[in-house]
Amino acid sequence: MPTTPALSSTPPCAELHLHIEGTLEPELIFELAGRNGITLPYASLDELRARYRFTDLQSFLDLYYANMDVLRTEADFADMTRAYLRRAAAAGVRHVEMMMDPQAHLVRGIPLETSVRGVCAALAASEEEFGISTALIAAFLRDRPAEEALDVLEDLLAMEAPIIGIGLDSAEVGNPPEAFIGLYRRAREAGLRTVAHAGEEGPSHYIEQALDLLLVDRIDHGIRCLDDPELVQRLVHEKIPLTICPLSNVRLQAVDSLAAHPLPQMLEHGLNISVNSDDPAYFGGYADDNFRAVQEAFGLDRAQLGLLAANSIEASFAPPGRRAELLHEVRRWEAAGA
Ligand code: HPA
Numbered sequence: 448m449p450t451t452p453a454l455s456s457t458p459p460c461a462e463l464h465l466h467i468e469g470t471l472e473p474e475l476i477f478e479l480a481g482r483n484g485i486t487l488p489y490a491s492l493d494e495l496r497a498r499y500r501f502t503d504l505q506s507f508l509d510l511y512y513a514n515m516d517v518l519r520t521e522a523d524f525a526d527m528t529r530a531y532l533r534r535a536a537a538a539g540v541r542h543v544e545m546m547m548d549p550q551a552h553l554v555r556g557i558p559l560e561t562s563v564r565g566v567c568a569a570l571a572a573s574e575e576e577f578g579i580s581t582a583l584i585a586a587f588l589r590d591r592p593a594e595e596a597l598d599v600l601e602d603l604l605a606m607e608a609p610i611i612g613i614g615l616d617s618a619e620v621g622n623p624p625e626a627f628i629g630l631y632r633r634a635r636e637a638g639l640r641t642v643a644h645a646g647e648e649g650p651s652h653y654i655e656q657a658l659d660l661l662l663v664d665r666i667d668h669g670i671r672c673l674d675d676p677e678l679v680q681r682l683v684h685e686k687i688p689l690t691i692c693p694l695s696n697v698r699l700q701a702v703d704s705l706a707a708h709p710l711p712q713m714l715e716h717g718l719n720i721s722v723n724s725d726d727p728a729y730f731g732g733y734a735d736d737n738f739r740a741v742q743e744a745f746g747l748d749r750a751q752l753g754l755l756a757a758n759s760i761e762a763s764f765a766p767p768g769r770r771a772e773l774l775h776e777v778r779r780w781e782a783a784g785a
């Protein structure tokens with residue numbers, strides 16, 4: 448008798464909250480350091496891995512920015528991106544909207560062209576190589592001056608960088624969205640989509656600011672919305688997608704434990720939430736690991752996992768035809784388990 452292929456236990460999905468620099472695995476850090484003649488401040492993989500214990504967002508960002516130093520050439524950026532796409536394909540990711548942090552490279556003396564061209568070279572081959580459709584989001588660092596962000600956006604537009612939108616990331620508390628109104632206005636004028644991290648560590652009113660002042664299409668994280676029931680109702684009513692990163696929230700101690708993660712309440716409220724990996728090399732897993740973690744922690748059934756996956760596709764900026772195709776794949780996945 449022919450054997451039927453094993454059904455994947457996690458659904459096909461779109462990954463909407465992914466920092467490409469956060470996919471730099473320890474092995475690749477050492478490989479790129481060797482290739483570029485860089486002496487790392489760690490003698491071994493184990494010594495590096497021992498640093499992956501975080502107490503909050505900043506403790507992670509310190510290591511995240513330090514490790515980026517190994518990214519020097521277009522090929523380095525392309526290799527990192529290709530490694531992510533390969534792993535994401537195995538995780539069931541069928542479409543990715545990837546953030547990159549151009550400023551984090553510019554401040555190290557890496558030209559915009561180098562980082563953007565390197566990432567884009569891998570993205571351009573992604574559909575054919577991995578079956579993953581892609582879009583690129585330029586994320587701006589909220590702990591650096593807004594004028595600098597605007598200059599970088601102008602440079603990205605001038606070089607016709609193939610970006611679909613902009614985002615806002617880095618240290619949240621004390622860096623509210625309001626400083627970036629001009630940046631987001633310019634992005635909208637240029638026809639770009641907009642997202643922003645809000646309510647990861649920062650208060651719920653940063654989420655309101657991102658909506659009211661930056662007019663974002665999506666909120667990255669947003670878990671702190673539960674502190675404000677009226678805001679939750681608004682997010683439901685206005686169908687604002689929130690890109691949730693469960694393992695990230697645990698590792699950065701934004702929640703006390705996975706069991707204490709608000710994902711079930713968010714589903715119950717009817718929020719459009721999706722499951723994402725954020726910085727998978729640092730937080731203990733890719734999209735499939737995040738799906739498995741919440742499935743086990745909350746006993747989610749196939750329909751609930753399918754809903755999370757369908758949310759990710761509906762919240763994506765993929766063209767309607769691609770969205771329809773991917774939603775069909777999710778329905779097939781759901782039905783295969785019935
Ligand atoms: O999880 C994150 N939060 C904020 N900024 C970031 N930049 C990379 N990852 C993150």
Ligand SMILES: [Zn+2]
Nearest residue numbers: 464616667725
């Ligand atoms: Zn993030």
